Structures are given as C-alpha cells and as structure tokens.
Amino acid sequence: MSASRTERLLNLLIALLNTKYGLRRSELREKVYHDTTSSDDAFGRRFERDKVELRHFGFDVETVTDPGWGSDDPATTRYRIGKESNRLPDVVLTPAECTVLLLAAQLWEQAALGSAARDAVRKLQAAGGLADAEPPPGVQPRIRPAGQAFEDLVAAVHGRHPVRFSYLAGSTGNEEVRTVEPWGLGSRFGQWYLVGYDRARGDRRFFRLSRFTSAVEVLEKDSFTPPSSFNVREQLATLPELPVRQAVVDVARGALLGLRKHAAPAGDSADASDAVPPRPGFDRLTVPYRDAETLAEELASYGARAVVVAPAVLHTSVRRRLAAAAAFAAAPAPQIDFPEHAPAKRVRKRTSEDQLKRMLQLVPFLVHNQGLHISDIAERFGISRKELEDDLRILICSGLPEGYPDDLLDIRWDDDHVYILEDLDLKRPVRFTVDEACALLAGLQALNGLPGLDEGGALESVTLKLTAAAGEEGLKAAAVSGPEVAPKDSATLDAAREAIGAGERLHLEYLSPQRDAVTERDVDPLRLYSLDSTWYLEAYCHLARGLRNFRLDRIQGLRRTGVPAGAAAAPAGGFPEKLFTPTDDDAVVVVELTRQGAGLADDYYAERTAELPSGNLLAEIRFGSAAWLPMFVAQHGGSVRVLEPRALAEETRTWLEAALARYEPAPAARLD
Known part of the structure; x- marks a missing residue:
C-alpha cells in the first residue's frame, strides 16, 4: 500500500462513516478519488479493492439500494459504513480485572502476538475501559513461542493459507515434506503442536514444531476452510502422553550432575547394549524419557561427555544434530558486515498499511489522553517522534470530501503536547482483530493455576467480558492455545x-x-x-x-x-526483559543463524543483526560464558554457528568433531 493510498483510504473511511444515507460511486470518484482519467471499469476495480482493504481493517462497507432498482447499477447504489458495526463494544473493567488483563497481555514476550497484545491493550485504553494497574507483586510469567515457525504458522492459521515444511516423522524416523492446512496451534506436554489437515494423507494430523527440519513456507496463493467451531485445546486434549522409556547412556565419570539427578545405574538386563561394556572413565546410566527428540537435544549439548548406547533411534537423533552442527560450522563463512546503527532485533519493515492501522488507533487514543507529550505518545506506540509527526500531518489533512476547515481532523501539537479537537467519528476504537483477540484470550487461558490469582474471580470475569467484546474474532481465537504457566512444583x-x-x-x-x-x-x-x-x-x-x-x-x-x-x-526498573544480566566479562559473539533458527536472535537478545544474501541472519550476542557456546551450537543442530571470535569458532568446531567422533561407529559396534 503506497502512502498516497493510505491517505485515500483514510479519507474514504471518513466519508463513508459520516454519511447517513450513503454516497454513490460517482460522488466518491469525484470528491474522494479525484479521478477524471480512468475508465469506469478500472475505477470500479480500484474501488472494490479499497472496500476489501477497509474490511481488512474492520470496517464493513454497506450497500444501500433505492427501492425498485438493482444493486448492479452504480448510479442507484449508495455506500456507507455503519457507525456501530465495526466498533469495539464498551468494556468496563474493575481494577482487579485490569491487573489480570495486563498480566495476560505481557505473557507474549516476543513475536507477533506480543505486538497484537499491545495493540489490543491500546484499544481498551482508548475506549476508556482500562485503568492504570500493576502486575501482581513479585510474579511475572512469560510465554516464549517456538521460534520463527510459530510466527509463520500463526499467520497461516489466521490467513487460512496452507503451509509446506520438512518434518521428521516420529513413527518412521524419516524426514518427509508435508503440505498441511493449518487449523490450529497449541501447547501440550511442554511442546508446541500444529493441528491440521495433511493433504497427502487425507486426514487430520498433529505435528510437533520441534520436529520441523526446515523453515515453514506459507502458500499465500492457496486457501482453505477450517472445520467450524474448531478448538485447538480440545483437539490436543485427545493426544495421549507418550509412555516412559529408558535410554542407556554412557556418561563421563563425575560429570553432568544435572543428568545424573534423574538417572540411575544401568541394571543387568538382557539389553543388547550389555554386549558392549562402558568405555574407560565412563559410567553406564539408565535415563528415563518420553520423547526421543527432547532428550536428544539435551544429550547433544553434552558433546563427548555423554554417548547414547540405546535405543538406536535416540543414538541416530543425537548424531544427526551433531553432524548438522559440525557441517554448518565447517562451511565457508560469510563476510561479516553490520550496517551502521544495525537494529538489535529483526524488525519487519513498516509499511503504509501499518501506518493506517496505527493512525486508526492513534485518534481514539488521543481523544482519551488529551495533552500527552509527543515523545510519550511515540514511546507508547513504539515509533520514533518523526514517524508520529508524519502520522499527525496526514491526519490533519484528512476529513470530509471537499469539506470546510471544520470538516477536517483537528490535531494540535505546537507546544509538544498533543490535543485533538475534532475526531470525525474516529474516537472509538475498531473491534479486535483475530490476532489481538487471540493474544488476550489465549493469554488469559494460560494464567489458570498461577499462584496468587483467584481463578473464580477476576480471571474468569475478565475472560467473559473480553470474549463477548471480541465477538466472531474471539471464536477464531480458539485456533491458538498457549501453555499453562503455573509452576509444576x-x-x-x-x-x-x-x-x-x-x-x-x-x-x-x-x-x-x-x-x-x-x-x-x-x-x-x-x-x-x-x-x-x-x-x-x-x-x-x-x-x-x-x-x-x-x-x-x-x-x-x-x-x-x-x-x-x-x-x-534494589532492581533498576520493571520486570526484567532478559534472563541474562550483562557484565564487563561477557563474551561478545557473532553468530550466523539459518531462517529456521532466526528466532534465536530475539531469544538471546541480540545487540545487532543483519540479513545475509543467503537469507540467513548475522547476530551479535552477549554470552556470560564462552565455554557454553559449543553446547548452545550442538543443541540447535545446524541452525546456528559461531563466526567470531575466530578462536572461539575454531574451538567450537573442534568440540563438535570430538563429540561426533563418539558416535562412530554405530551403537551396536564397539564404542571405545
């Protein structure tokens, strides 16, 4: 969407909101579009595209036809937008409900749902229904979505586009390409799952995101219709928990106390692993587990200090991670070049669509927050002062078709304190989008069982109020379900x-x-x-x-x-955004991330990032201990490698090669 189209859509919206009887297409063409050159057919297509765009922002354009005339005659058809149909209903919250709501909105630490939650809170603030509140003292839960795959899948679920990805099948251990209609995304047993229709198999399937072996490709030119009243939490409830199995692992003597805490000495069973004694300096342990991939991720991070003896599927999984990490580490290194003022986070380039969405939030926000300093407003919306001033300049030039000065939006900020004197019926926020409803409702659902919250009180009542306010979008929000954040112990x-x-x-x-x-x-x-x-x-x-x-x-x-x-x-400020406290002794490391692992830049709070021509990502990250880097690289199995410092990159390669050597030959042969 170009900047000129943004202004045109805003003026079209104001015109359609402020007409009682509707405006004919010819009137809109003359007074809003100022179009005197294109053909009637070309203008008609342009107008239809703009109607679709307004619907995307939550405004349904009504068609009004004079009695006795057909709706296919532009000369007798008028258009308008109902003043109430698209607006967020009034939501009045008690102080306790505001506290719970803010706790739910802050759950999404990263990702698109974090932005959606902030947008939803701003709409409630603009409507005057959200009072100032603080989270419960001493407790702040967060949800960390499952990397870039989560981002792509949420977009596909809500956009109703099929997806394609490579997947490691749990039943066969084979890597396969799957094309899936994504119905929903949720968490169970501590893992994120995609629920959808597998087109090749012609049936519903569950896919664990940790088994994805490629980036997610969203097929935006294709679409599908999900089952009516789909609820991903109900679907995931049908998944049985995997049985407890036993892995036989040789562990370096005196090492890996955390693993030993959950393990036991291997018994005298008739297991095939008994044919091969443990190597010198190692203890043979039995480690309980439910899922091979989860344990493989942990064991790969231990490198040469732990070697899987049995079962073969676990041995293969660990070896695959180590081999992928070693291959990526040994590949030719790209040129390291961070642009000046490189962003700390991967920031999606802002578009004029983002600008229009923001301006539609900005007007009601200003109505209910008169006189705020312009810098405070920019900070609230996460933009620069210049971007905010650009928004305001567009707004003050927008209004009714060929209107007088009193028919324009009237916003003033000469003294750096912003006041809005004429809002032209944009003073009430637009209803929640699917992402916004999803972020709040899934967040509230995740709070069940959190210590300090009364499940039958404010949590239940605010959930009911927001579900009613979200309407149809709230029903669609059932396609995403987060993990419950209550502690196990x-x-x-x-x-x-x-x-x-x-x-x-x-x-x-x-x-x-x-x-x-x-x-x-x-x-x-x-x-x-x-x-x-x-x-x-x-x-x-x-x-x-x-x-x-x-x-x-x-x-x-x-x-x-x-x-x-x-x-x-005494802490410095609000709740910490990082699980890492920087010090002067930190190791500052440049890593390369594949698209599949790009989310690690956010997870580990990269100080600078830069995209590479290959589509991979450079990231500069602080680590408290350089000795931990090889474990980090092995754990993520080919999604990340160390580039600088060169000595640390070489140490990591040597560490990976030594770990991989432990897995040659196969487990049935002698291991030492």
Whole structure:
C-alpha cells in the first residue's frame, strides 16, 4: 500500500462513516478519488479493492439500494459504513480485572502476538475501559513461542493459507515434506503442536514444531476452510502422553550432575547394549524419557561427555544434530558486515498499511489522553517522534470530501503536547482483530493455576467480558492455545515469594550447569518470573556480587536466613526483559543463524543483526560464558554457528568433531 493510498483510504473511511444515507460511486470518484482519467471499469476495480482493504481493517462497507432498482447499477447504489458495526463494544473493567488483563497481555514476550497484545491493550485504553494497574507483586510469567515457525504458522492459521515444511516423522524416523492446512496451534506436554489437515494423507494430523527440519513456507496463493467451531485445546486434549522409556547412556565419570539427578545405574538386563561394556572413565546410566527428540537435544549439548548406547533411534537423533552442527560450522563463512546503527532485533519493515492501522488507533487514543507529550505518545506506540509527526500531518489533512476547515481532523501539537479537537467519528476504537483477540484470550487461558490469582474471580470475569467484546474474532481465537504457566512444583516458588515479601536473605544450594557443580550462595531475592512453566528467581548474588537469575528447578535447597536483604538488591526498573544480566566479562559473539533458527536472535537478545544474501541472519550476542557456546551450537543442530571470535569458532568446531567422533561407529559396534 503506497502512502498516497493510505491517505485515500483514510479519507474514504471518513466519508463513508459520516454519511447517513450513503454516497454513490460517482460522488466518491469525484470528491474522494479525484479521478477524471480512468475508465469506469478500472475505477470500479480500484474501488472494490479499497472496500476489501477497509474490511481488512474492520470496517464493513454497506450497500444501500433505492427501492425498485438493482444493486448492479452504480448510479442507484449508495455506500456507507455503519457507525456501530465495526466498533469495539464498551468494556468496563474493575481494577482487579485490569491487573489480570495486563498480566495476560505481557505473557507474549516476543513475536507477533506480543505486538497484537499491545495493540489490543491500546484499544481498551482508548475506549476508556482500562485503568492504570500493576502486575501482581513479585510474579511475572512469560510465554516464549517456538521460534520463527510459530510466527509463520500463526499467520497461516489466521490467513487460512496452507503451509509446506520438512518434518521428521516420529513413527518412521524419516524426514518427509508435508503440505498441511493449518487449523490450529497449541501447547501440550511442554511442546508446541500444529493441528491440521495433511493433504497427502487425507486426514487430520498433529505435528510437533520441534520436529520441523526446515523453515515453514506459507502458500499465500492457496486457501482453505477450517472445520467450524474448531478448538485447538480440545483437539490436543485427545493426544495421549507418550509412555516412559529408558535410554542407556554412557556418561563421563563425575560429570553432568544435572543428568545424573534423574538417572540411575544401568541394571543387568538382557539389553543388547550389555554386549558392549562402558568405555574407560565412563559410567553406564539408565535415563528415563518420553520423547526421543527432547532428550536428544539435551544429550547433544553434552558433546563427548555423554554417548547414547540405546535405543538406536535416540543414538541416530543425537548424531544427526551433531553432524548438522559440525557441517554448518565447517562451511565457508560469510563476510561479516553490520550496517551502521544495525537494529538489535529483526524488525519487519513498516509499511503504509501499518501506518493506517496505527493512525486508526492513534485518534481514539488521543481523544482519551488529551495533552500527552509527543515523545510519550511515540514511546507508547513504539515509533520514533518523526514517524508520529508524519502520522499527525496526514491526519490533519484528512476529513470530509471537499469539506470546510471544520470538516477536517483537528490535531494540535505546537507546544509538544498533543490535543485533538475534532475526531470525525474516529474516537472509538475498531473491534479486535483475530490476532489481538487471540493474544488476550489465549493469554488469559494460560494464567489458570498461577499462584496468587483467584481463578473464580477476576480471571474468569475478565475472560467473559473480553470474549463477548471480541465477538466472531474471539471464536477464531480458539485456533491458538498457549501453555499453562503455573509452576509444576510451587513449594520453592512459595518460599521465595514469602522471602521477597519479608525482604529476607535466602541461602541457596544451586546446581550450576556451566560449572557442572552444586554451589552454595546467599542471595537477596527480588522477584519471580517465568518462560512457559520454567520459573526463575531474580536475586542479588553475594557470591557473584551482582544480579543473577536462578532457575527454580535447579535449586537443590533453599532456606530463609533471617537476615534482612541488603540495599544492593534494589532492581533498576520493571520486570526484567532478559534472563541474562550483562557484565564487563561477557563474551561478545557473532553468530550466523539459518531462517529456521532466526528466532534465536530475539531469544538471546541480540545487540545487532543483519540479513545475509543467503537469507540467513548475522547476530551479535552477549554470552556470560564462552565455554557454553559449543553446547548452545550442538543443541540447535545446524541452525546456528559461531563466526567470531575466530578462536572461539575454531574451538567450537573442534568440540563438535570430538563429540561426533563418539558416535562412530554405530551403537551396536564397539564404542571405545
């Protein structure tokens, strides 16, 4: 959409909103389009495209026909937009409901649903139904979507476009190309699943996103119709949990304490692995697991310190990850060139469509927030001051066809405080889009069971109110379902919350995976937050002399000391956006990410990014420990490699080669 088309659509919208009886096509052509050169057919096609575009923004153009005349006669057909049909209904929320809603909106840490949640909150603020509120003290859950595949699949689900991807079949272990009509996307058993119609197999299938071995291709020229009243959570509830299986793994003696915590010495079963004794310096352990791919991701990150003996499918899965990582690491390196002022995040180029969408939010926001400073408004909308001023300049030139000055939008900001004096019936927000309804409703659903929330109170009531306000779009939102963010074991969380509330120091016994050791430390607890159901304690660590984030499931012991927390424990601002506290000792690393792994740039808070001609992504990321980098590369199996520093890239290649050598020959042969 060009900038001129943005202005034209805005003026067309205002004209159709502010006519009681409707405007004929000839009137619109003369007064809005100022079109005197194109043919009637060409103008008709242009007008129909604009009607579709307005419908995309939530405005349905009504056709009014004079009695006795046919609707196919442009001379007797008039057009208008009903003032109520497209507007967000009034939503009045109590302070407790506002708190729960903000908690749900903040769940989506990254990705398109995060932007959609912010847009939805702005609409509620513009309607005057959302009071200022703060999240519950000490707790902030987050959902981390499953990378770029999640982004692409959400767009395909809501756009109703088929998708194509390569997939590692769990039943056969073979990699296959699938073409699927995506009905819904949801989380179960700690994994994200796509539910859809597999065109080659002619039936519904479930696809786990961690088994995707390629980027998702959205077939935008094709479309489909999903089943009516589809609910992905109900569909995923039919999935049986995988049975517990046993893997036989040789582990370096004295290493990998975290793995040993869940393992046991291998017994004297008649397993085929007994034919090959453990290598010198290794212990043979039995590791319980439900899914081979999940365990393979963990075991690959251990490199040469762990080797799968059985089953063969797990051995193959780990070897495949290590081989892909080693091959990518050994490939010719691209030229490293970050443009000046390279963005920290991958930012989709803003279009004039984004601008029109933003302006439609901006007018009602200004009506209900008169006199805000222009910089504050720009910050609220996540744009620069220049972009905001460009929006305002377009708005003040928009209005009724050939109207007088009083028929134009009247916005003033001469003293840097913005006031709107004439809104031309744009003062009420447009109804929720599918993405916006999905972000809020799926977020509220994920909060069930969260400590500190009354499920039968504000959470239930705000869900009912927003479902009613979302209407048909709320029904479509059932195509996406997030994970429940309640912790699996709330005892440690409850103890930490009590210490935070009392301002009391804690003594921790903590399993550090990087050190591969249990350390004891005193910490001043600050707050708790999560990614999905994995919870973290942010605290000032007296051992490290700085802020640190501790995973609750790695805390081996926790006790209150009775000592007041020190003044050094005061956090700098709101809830942390990162699970990593930068220091001067960090390793600054340049990595290359494939399109499949591009989401890691956001997950690990890249400081700079740049696209490569191949479609891959350069990212500059800080890591607290360079020693952890080979594990990170192996875990993601061919989606990421280290480019700089060169010495670290070489160390990573050597580490991967040593790990891969452990998997040659096959497990049935001798391993040492």
